[in-house]
Amino acid sequence: MVEGAKPYWALRNDLFPEDGLVILGDRIVVPVALRNKALGKIHKAHLGIEKAKAKARQSLYWPAITNDIVTMIQACRICERHRPLNRKEPLIPHEVPKYPFQKVSIDIMELGMTNYLILEDNLSKWLDIKKLNSKSSSSVISALRQTFAIHGIPEVIYGDNNPLNSQECHAYARDIGSQIITSSPEYPRSDGLAEKGVHIAKQLLKKCFDAKVNYLDALLEYNNTPLSGMNVCPSQILMSRTCRTAVPMLQRNLEPKVVNVHAELKRKQGQTKRQHDLHAKVRSQVYQPGSPVAIRRGKKWEKGTVVRKHSAPRSYIVRTLDGRILRRNTFHLQPSKTRPDSHDTPMDVEGCMESVLNTNPVMTETHTETFVPTEPNEGEALDHDEDGLGQDQPGLDPQLATSHQNPSQSALTGRTTRAGRRVKPPMKYGYDE
Ligand SMILES: [Zn+2]
16 A cells, blocks of 8 residues: 555545545545645634634544644644633632631732731631831831731731742741741632632722721721621621620620631631632642743743742742743643744843842832842842732742741851841742742
């Protein structure tokens, strides 16, 4: 048999010559030499794999045409760049706290030229909003101090890299015996429930701003209004009493009453998880260091390489083509089979190093570019996303707060303040497995 004719043997009774072409049913059989050109035509509009297959079924045929179409589209950088978002993954809820103010979540909100620190107690859902002088770490710490002075020091403080992933904030947390846990940039979804409180506070602030109502009055009402689906309000869970507000209330209902909502909250959390997971998809993809990936940045998928796994679940440290080191949740990663095209930024290590040298090692006020010290000799620029969705930095390991107390690290040189407090040099942030 002629070389290359074998795949056609089974079809020999359906093949017909017509106008100098070989026809299979309604489809033109494309010779090897013309297949690449045909693929280019099929994919000219950059439609997806299914559309391309359907188009081919309409008019063209060669053995393994479907495979060739799949391979071509998987390698198409244009299609990859504009791929839709991944489907969300099942929730990994934080464990419901055992007591009030064991765990809190914080966030910063900017409204009408003023910055606010929003804090939620993860058990009682009690909210605190404090005006900040600036977005600086010291301003955030001072606000936290005021709240902790009343309700105690939480074991864990959850929040975004900004403001929490600064040396100052970590030093403060170590000092008070607390642990900071940051979420992946652009993906603050590890606990849907914790996120909700911050969202509620933001809504409340916006509405008060519009209605010219003092937000503190509104905050008091919120904290003393029953939580949805429950018969208790945040203040009652936190302080075992409902506070007196502008809304009249019988005196006996203002007397202290202890409530324990742990079981109820656990049940609610399970409910939220089940609901969320109905539309979620488990991604089993594991990325090895060095493997090529597409990274979601803004509204597009950029090209990059996996540096290593981050200690947080579903979190990786990746390097973009222009040398940026980012932390990304698997929600914002996809395996990549494409080659960079002319729209991809070429590697620019020199420019990248320059920005490292010119950037303050702690959180900057302007949010334009932030450098977080990594390992010695591994200075790399870490900047934030162009569209301001989140801070692109390697987050700090949840374990890091404790690892800092490890005596093996005391070998690091440091200095002592006049008050006698030991100040360590920039720590290696992030990255440790
Ligand atoms: Zn394409």
